[in-house]
Amino acid sequence: MRNIKETLTKGTILLADGAWGTMLHEAGLKPGECPEEWNVTHPEEVSGIARRYIEAGSKIVLTNTFGGSAFKLAQYNLEDRVGQINYEGVRLSKEAAGSEVYVFSSLGPTGKFLEPLGDVTESEMYEVFKEQIQAHARGGADVILIETMSDLKEASIAARAALENTDLQVAVTMTFEKGQAGYRTMMGVTIEQAVKELDELGVDFLGTNCGNGIIPIIEIVEEMRRYTSRPLIAQPNAGMPRLVDGKTQFLDNPATMASSISELIRAGATIIGGCCGTTPAHIKAMAQVIYG
Numbered sequence: 001m002r003n004i005k006e007t008l009t010k011g012t013i014l015l016a017d018g019a020w021g022t023m024l025h026e027a028g029l030k031p032g033e034c035p036e037e038w039n040v041t042h043p044e045e046v047s048g049i050a051r052r053y054i055e056a057g058s059k060i061v062l063t064n065t066f067g068g069s070a071f072k073l074a075q076y077n078l079e080d081r082v083g084q085i086n087y088e089g090v091r092l093s094k095e096a097a098g099s100e101v102y103v104f105s106s107l108g109p110t111g112k113f114l115e116p117l118g119d120v121t122e123s124e125m126y127e128v129f130k131e132q133i134q135a136h137a138r139g140g141a142d143v144i145l146i147e148t149m150s151d152l153k154e155a156s157i158a159a160r161a162a163l164e165n166t167d168l169q170v171a172v173t174m175t176f177e178k179g180q181a182g183y184r185t186m187m188g189v190t191i192e193q194a195v196k197e198l199d200e201l202g203v204d205f206l207g208t209n210c211g212n213g214i215i216p217i218i219e220i221v222e223e224m225r226r227y228t229s230r231p232l233i234a235q236p237n238a239g240m241p242r243l244v245d246g247k248t249q250f251l252d253n254p255a256t257m258a259s260s261i262s263e264l265i266r267a268g269a270t271i272i273g274g275c276c277g278t279t280p281a282h283i284k285a286m287a288q289v290i291y292g
Contacts (some may be wrong), residue, residue, distance in 0.1 A: 004102055004169065005204055008078055008231045008270050014291050016060040016104070016235065017053035024064070027232040030105065034076040036068045039088040046089070049267025050096035054121070055278040060271065061097055066108040066227060071120075071126050071128050083135045090139025104171065106140035107132060107158060108138025108148050122157060125165065129161040129240025137166040147173045147235075147276075148210045150185040152194055159203050171205035172198050173233050176212070176220055183220055189219060195227040207233025210275040213252055214260045218267045225268035234269035238277030254285035261289040 008014065012228050024035050027045045038046050050061045066084045070079040078085065084103075110128060112120045133144055137220045144162040149155035155172050162170045172196045176183040183191050198206055206228055208220045217236040224232055239252030255275070264272060272290070 005231065009258055011264055012270050013269075014059045015283065015287055015290050016100070017050070017058040017062055017276030018274035018280065020049060020062060020066065020106070020237075021051070021274050022277055022279060027180070028204045030156070034073070034078060035066070036064060036073065036089060037076065037078060039064055039085050039092060040081075041085050043088065046210050047092040048097045052280045054096060054101055055282055056284040058101065058273070058283055059292065060102045060104055060273065062104050062106045063089045063093045063095050063136070063139075063141070064106075065132070066106045066147070066187075068107070068251050069110045069132050071110040071112050072108075082131050083138075086135035087139045088130050090136050090141050094140040100143045100193040103140065104143045104145040105136035105139070106174075107136070107144060108149065109154060109217070114151070116154055119246075121205060125154065125157050127160045130165050133158075133162050134165055137168055141168060143169045143171055143205070145173070145233075147171075149174050150187045150189070152185070152187070152189045152197060155194075156197060157202055159201055160196065171207065171233060172203050173207040173235065175210045176208060177215060178212075178219075183216075183223065191223045192227055195224050199228045199230060201214040205231045205233055205271065207235070207269075207271065207280055208252055209235035209273075210237060213237055214257050214264065217262065221264065221267040221269050230289045231270040232268050233266055233273075234267075235273045235275045236278075237275045238279075238282060251268050252277070254279075254282045254289055257282050258285035258289050261286050265290075287288040 065086050073079045090105050146158040212234040238250035241248045
């Protein structure tokens with residue numbers, strides 16, 4: 001197992017990839033299709049996304065497994081194929097990455113609420129995450145990335161499932177929105193609360209992704225850095241979504257995002273990538289700033 005933390009403690013900045021959903025739709029994924037099923041039905045298209053990001057300069061690639069939990073896959077009657085779909089998703093990125101690029105396996109929210117807000121118990125959610133995570137480990141992931149989280153309890157359950165059932169390093173990124181009281185997740189979690197609880201739990205990397213363009217992400221990273229010395233991940237959107245001619249578009253072009261990368265590094269980010277709307281062109285522009 002490669003230790004990415006050792007690389008980061010030397011002061012290295014690592015560039016991750018960009019949006020997978022954006023690229024899947026570009027490759028032909030239709031509305032209503034299960035993105036994760038493409039790991040089995042369209043493997044070349046999926047591995048091709050990883051390869052395009054690596055060619056653009058990514059030193060870390062994610063996996064097409066964001067919605068791969070049994071709860072999410074049940075929406076497509078695929079809950080009995082969690083192991084296969086997640087294993088293949090990680091294997092495809094690992095195959096594209098070779099020995100020079102790290103693979104962070106993507107694990108997103110389940111879409112379920114824990115009791116008493118919802119009808120899912122903590123033990124049920126733990127088992128769902130455990131099933132997905134163990135498939136990621138079998139597929140060869142270097143790091144388990146629990147991302148786009150709003151519920152700190154759900155994020156913590158996923159992190160425990162990863163820490164207790166694999167020997168892999170674990171990362172958690174939360175999504176914050178700015179309001180009158182500062183940045184909070186939509187479940188009301190503050191940056192300080194998130195960082196301190198996850199830090200105490202023992203996750204290896206913390207960070208933020210989605211929900212914001214690069215300037216707000218810089219502000220979030222700055223605040224995160226006040227509460228932890230752990231490596232921080234920053235994956236901003238290509239700006240905020242806008243409806244243009246009836247279609248959702250992200251308007252920050254590669255040059256715009258790249259112009260703020262140095263500031264993001266000064267704020268304390270050690271792993272930098274993109275979320276919704278970012279493409280290989282965005283990653284290539286970022287790579288030119290980071291690696292020259």
